[in-house]
Amino acid sequence: MLNALGSSQIDAREIFKKIQAGNNDFTLLDVRTPGEYSREKIAGSINLPVDLVAEQIETVIPNKNATVYVYCLSGSRSVEAVVVMRGMGYKKVFNMVSGLLAWRVYKLPLEK
Numbered sequence: 001m002l003n004a005l006g007s008s009q010i011d012a013r014e015i016f017k018k019i020q021a022g023n024n025d026f027t028l029l030d031v032r033t034p035g036e037y038s039r040e041k042i043a044g045s046i047n048l049p050v051d052l053v054a055e056q057i058e059t060v061i062p063n064k065n066a067t068v069y070v071y072c073l074s075g076s077r078s079v080e081a082v083v084v085m086r087g088m089g090y091k092k093v094f095n096m097v098s099g100l101l102a103w104r105v106y107k108l109p110l111e112k
């Protein structure tokens with residue numbers, strides 16, 4: 001399924017560079033459970049569990065032309081969310097490859 005996304009993916013380091021540069025023209029969407037999100041998250045992200053994306057994403061992110069980077073723990077739930085959002089007409093939605101596992105490997109900062 002990851003391959004089906006093709007260019008709809010982004011590396012954790014690229015997102016971190018944008019954050020460091022003060023680039024705030026994107027939304028960082030965490031699709032893990034509220035419990036997972038409360039333990040650790042990427043600063044500035046918003047939480048919408050993957051099972052609620054289809055019914056609530058248009059309320060959370062109404063602009064379908066907005067750039068959205070989606071992540072979870074490993075990248076599987078975020079792929080699912082990206083597929084759903086693209087099916088709903090979101091044009092610039094990207095999966096963060098390997099999710100928080102990659103973020104941790106690169107030793108990027110997390111908020112508790």
